[in-house]
Amino acid sequence: MIDLRSDTVTKPTPAMRRAMAEAEVGDDVYQEDPTVNRLEALAAQVMGKEAGLFVPTGTMGNTIGLTVHTQHGQEVICEARSHVLDWELSMMAWFAGCLARAIPTATGQMRWEEIQREIRPVGPHAAPTGLISVENTHNVSGGTVYPLEQLAEIKRGAESYGLAVHMDGARFFHAVTALNVAPAEIAQYADTVMFCLSKGLGAPAGSMLVGTQAQMDKGRLLRKRLGGGMRQAGVLAAAGLVALEQMRGRLGEDHANAAYLAGALAELPGIAVEPYAGTNIVFFDVSGTGRTGAQMAQELLAAGVVMNAMGPNRLRAVTHFDVDRAGCEEAVGILRKLLHN
Numbered sequence: 001m002i003d004l005r006s007d008t009v010t011k012p013t014p015a016m017r018r019a020m021a022e023a024e025v026g027d028d029v030y031q032e033d034p035t036v037n038r039l040e041a042l043a044a045q046v047m048g049k050e051a052g053l054f055v056p057t058g059t060m061g062n063t064i065g066l067t068v069h070t071q072h073g074q075e076v077i078c079e080a081r082s083h084v085l086d087w088e089l090s091m092m093a094w095f096a097g098c099l100a101r102a103i104p105t106a107t108g109q110m111r112w113e114e115i116q117r118e119i120r121p122v123g124p125h126a127a128p129t130g131l132i133s134v135e136n137t138h139n140v141s142g143g144t145v146y147p148l149e150q151l152a153e154i155k156r157g158a159e160s161y162g163l164a165v166h167m168d169g170a171r172f173f174h175a176v177t178a179l180n181v182a183p184a185e186i187a188q189y190a191d192t193v194m195f196c197l198s199k200g201l202g203a204p205a206g207s208m209l210v211g212t213q214a215q216m217d218k219g220r221l222l223r224k225r226l227g228g229g230m231r232q233a234g235v236l237a238a239a240g241l242v243a244l245e246q247m248r249g250r251l252g253e254d255h256a257n258a259a260y261l262a263g264a265l266a267e268l269p270g271i272a273v274e275p276y277a278g279t280n281i282v283f284f285d286v287s288g289t290g291r292t293g294a295q296m297a298q299e300l301l302a303a304g305v306v307m308n309a310m311g312p313n314r315l316r317a318v319t320h321f322d323v324d325r326a327g328c329e330e331a332v333g334i335l336r337k338l339l340h341n
């Protein structure tokens with residue numbers, strides 16, 4: 001099976017498995033797990049923030065991130081197709097007690113003028129704005145990356161209203177790789193950043209939230225309340241350390257494979273590839289083949305290629321280290337054969 005459904009499907013590397021087996025552990029609810037403590041310190045240092053918090057999933061990291069900054073009854077401004085709104089089971093209503101104020105965009109990046117228009121006036125009718133949440137890279141827009149200047153403008157504007165910015169950086173290091181900048185250069189434009197260790201970086205589980213010490217102290221309590229106090233979590237954090245130390249540098253390979261896929265798929269009859277954004281996600285429309293996305297995914301599956309249908313006619317391919325260039329070429333070959341049958 002050539003599995004291009006997501007970079008979440010990556011299996012831990014041999015180095016991760018060794019690190020997990022040998023991890024020094026303690027009870028992390030008492031903050032006594034040395035491996036978790038090391039990972040949290042490293043994440044903070046890499047991102048140029050005061051403190052970090054190890055969480056089981058990106059969803060929990062975003063949930064805590066949003067809740068740290070807001071109060072019940074507030075609004076969170078986010079992009080209309082963002083993961084925090086569309087893919088996290090309405091967590092911002094369920095846990096943070098907030099409503100989303102969604103801004104539709106063409107490619108996933110909001111502009112400050114658009115955000116500013118949606119900040120609620122203080123008064124007897126409107127729910128106050130509590131937070132701005134940005135997604136970088138933007139998943140369902142095809143892994144698109146925020147230009148630094150656009151983020152800087154959002155952060156400056158947010159500060160002028162006394163608002164915080166949270167970044168859903170599930171694929172933060174893909175943005176870092178695409179822009180070829182230091183992580184802190186992007187992270188400086190958000191108060192809190194969530195990034196996933198378990199996507200392109202290959203750890204079996206785990207994400208990080210980073211921000212100020214006070215935010216992470218509050219976040220630690222929220223994590224416990226959500227059931228995320230993981231005790232001897234060092235076995236997972238050990239893999240996370242390998243992910244953060246050794247796997248960031250190779251994401252360019254995944255980007256090159258995605259660029260190859262975007263180019264090769266565009267040459268197939270009936271396939272319309274969406275503009276390639278320079279990271280590890282490729283979306284394409286299959287209406288021209290006379291099939292729905294679900295039908296195409298089904299046929300591909302039977303032929304040994306797994307991709308997710310996202311929307312009635314859209315398929316998504318995500319590159320990662322468990323599928324190399326030869327695997328990508330084989331996937332294209334299989335699709336070509338299906339379309340010529």
Ligand code: TLP
Binds near residue numbers: 008057087139
């Ligand atoms: N994304 C998954 C699915 O949920 C769609 C994927 O396969 O891409 N933020 C963003 C931008 C994400 O893409 C994801 C996962 C998350 C948050 C949530 O991370 P997890 O799955 O660890 O809760």
